[in-house]
Amino acid sequence: MSNPTYQFAQESGPAIHWRLRRNCSVTPAQLGWLYLSLCALSLGIGVFFWLQGATLVLAFAGLEITLVGVAFLAYARHAADGEWISLQGASLVVECESAGRRERAEFARQWVRVEPKSGDHSLIELSGQGRSIEVGRFVRPELRQVLAREIRRALRTA
Incomplete structure (x- = not known):
């Protein structure tokens, strides 16, 4: 069931998931x-x-x-490229797949920083504990700040 306060996320019990995928019309x-x-x-x-x-x-x-x-x-x-962000319990897990190559980063939720890489419409950098990963490639640039606010709000609540 989707919470109306989230535009991109879906809640399933105590977990919150973001599935950001390329818009492909042909499989x-x-x-x-x-x-x-x-x-x-x-x-x-x-x-x-x-x-x-x-x-x-x-x-x-x-x-x-x-x-x-x-x-x-x-x-x-x-065609199968995407980003999967999952917040469950005390950890935030981010997986990015591009051309069959998968990158995974796991963060302790209390140490995660969410900020734009360079400007308001740039990719979103999630960082903490000496690691960082960029997300938002599959979100229109003008909506990336909405995604960043959602992730910040989810990290503060629950």
Whole structure:
């Protein structure tokens, strides 16, 4: 159940969770099927023209599907990127995933500092006990201060 005082967080019992994800309209599986369909269509057209005597069309079709495949691979690699922030009991756990690489930081709640990295619309830096991690990549810049206020309020309460 979501508390109306939080715009980004969800409460589940005594814990508060923030799930910040990239807004992807196509999943990697859907992208794979789209790519296979595109490959079949392009190769079909290339083979048709190759049979008509235009042999270079098939070579360019192969080049096209290779380049589109590289672009789709770059997109799919970042489709699952996200940030997960969890406040439960005396600890704040932050996990950030980018291109399959996961970074994790755990803080004692009483020592966490929440501040913008450089300006009001910059990423939010969570720091404490000699560690720091940046969050807010998947929140519009003008809403990052709202997220920072939510995290501060959650750290003070409960």
